[in-house]
Amino acid sequence: MNRTFEPRPGLLGIESYQAGESGLAGRDAVLKLSSNENPYGPSQKAVDAYRASASTLGRYPDSHHAELREAIAEVYGLAPGNLICGAGSDEVIALVCQAYAGNGDEIIYTEHGFLMYPILARAVGAEPVQVRERNRRTDSESILAACSPRTRIVLIANPNNPTGTMISAGEARNLADRLPGGVLLVLDGAYAEYAEGYDGGAKLVESCANVVMTRTFSKIYGLAALRVGYGYGPGNLIAAMNRIREPFNVSAPSLAAAEAAVRDVEYTKRCRDLNTRWRRWLADRLGRCGVPSDPSSANFILARFADPDTVSRCDAFLRARGILVRRMEKYNLPSCLRISVGDESGCRAVGDAIEEFMAGEK
Ligand SMILES: *Cc1c(COP(=O)(O)O)cnc(C)c1O
Numbered sequence: 001m002n003r004t005f006e007p008r009p010g011l012l013g014i015e016s017y018q019a020g021e022s023g024l025a026g027r028d029a030v031l032k033l034s035s036n037e038n039p040y041g042p043s044q045k046a047v048d049a050y051r052a053s054a055s056t057l058g059r060y061p062d063s064h065h066a067e068l069r070e071a072i073a074e075v076y077g078l079a080p081g082n083l084i085c086g087a088g089s090d091e092v093i094a095l096v097c098q099a100y101a102g103n104g105d106e107i108i109y110t111e112h113g114f115l116m117y118p119i120l121a122r123a124v125g126a127e128p129v130q131v132r133e134r135n136r137r138t139d140s141e142s143i144l145a146a147c148s149p150r151t152r153i154v155l156i157a158n159p160n161n162p163t164g165t166m167i168s169a170g171e172a173r174n175l176a177d178r179l180p181g182g183v184l185l186v187l188d189g190a191y192a193e194y195a196e197g198y199d200g201g202a203k204l205v206e207s208c209a210n211v212v213m214t215r216t217f218s219k220i221y222g223l224a225a226l227r228v229g230y231g232y233g234p235g236n237l238i239a240a241m242n243r244i245r246e247p248f249n250v251s252a253p254s255l256a257a258a259e260a261a262v263r264d265v266e267y268t269k270r271c272r273d274l275n276t277r278w279r280r281w282l283a284d285r286l287g288r289c290g291v292p293s294d295p296s297s298a299n300f301i302l303a304r305f306a307d308p309d310t311v312s313r314c315d316a317f318l319r320a321r322g323i324l325v326r327r328m329e330k331y332n333l334p335s336c337l338r339i340s341v342g343d344e345s346g347c348r349a350v351g352d353a354i355e356e357f358m359a360g361e362k
Helices: 044-056 066-076 088-100 116-123 140-146 169-178 202-207 235-244 252-263 265-288 308-320 344-361
Strands: 083-086 106-110 127-131 151-157 184-188 211-216 229-232 300-304 336-340
Touching: 044 252, 066 083, 066 229, 066 252, 083 088, 083 235, 088 116, 088 151, 088 184, 088 211, 088 229, 088 235, 106 116, 106 140, 116 127, 116 151, 127 140, 140 151, 140 169, 169 184, 169 202, 202 211, 252 265, 265 300, 265 344, 308 336, 308 344
Parallel strands: 106 127, 106 151, 151 184, 184 211
Antiparallel strands: 083 229, 211 229, 300 336
């Protein structure tokens, strides 16, 4: 009897996702600017709600996430019945892939797109198809040109990670309108709250049958540890995703904290304003010492260096000072470092260090 087990074909070819590093050997305190987390953490109201949920840990959570969906709907003016919650927006994107793609299908993502996308595509047996960007920006024309009869889904983050650039609401609408029938557009809005005046694609969802928006509590809401995200889409799509969703996919403490966080609109605004201010400061500072970056609409900047060797030296220089940023080889950007926007002291520390590094390069 043969008792060696092989996973599904193709599965062992998937490269595991690498998270941003969180520590350095031999150092207690590091400045972590490698995972785009909120440097101010969550709203105190979210922490209080999380603590209060400790009294009901013996009960299963609400499998319909009714109160959280109601809160999101109120704050953003959305229809609660068209919302679905997941263990991070990663789970919501995975549900879209599971419901709408499978063996032999194709899922399009972009040259510098989020590395979870090819993993989520392969996990359902679909082929991830990578298309070119234009100057580190999503290019609708290359997406449309790559569509084949096997294409089922287009996954783009807007603003994109790791470039920080975005396409306008008009461009997104144009792309949605021109996609062939049967192709879904997923707009991953993990950083949408940082983009002043942007609705993450909510209006587009409401007027197109082929668009789904995803959002997360991991970034501006500062709740990355709790794993909560949501999707907003046409009713029939959300219903299909709910059929395969696990009933208790989001824990009760996570639901409670997320609800309090989304309702604390003052705090969210304060985080957005501080991010805008310090993102501009950091980009200016690096620009002045010869490290340019594209205008970012997110909570990080993509710093461009002369070549991959300079990036290696700069990364080592920062590490020696206890500063962690993200290398970008896997995103086809070997001459770049992605730097999360920290609080004032974090931005000053990384700005000073890179200026010192660049002075030594001359
Ligand atoms: C951080 C991030 C997410 C969020 O993932 P969660 O599972 O919600 O923590 C989604 N998409 C992109 C592009 C991201 O950078």
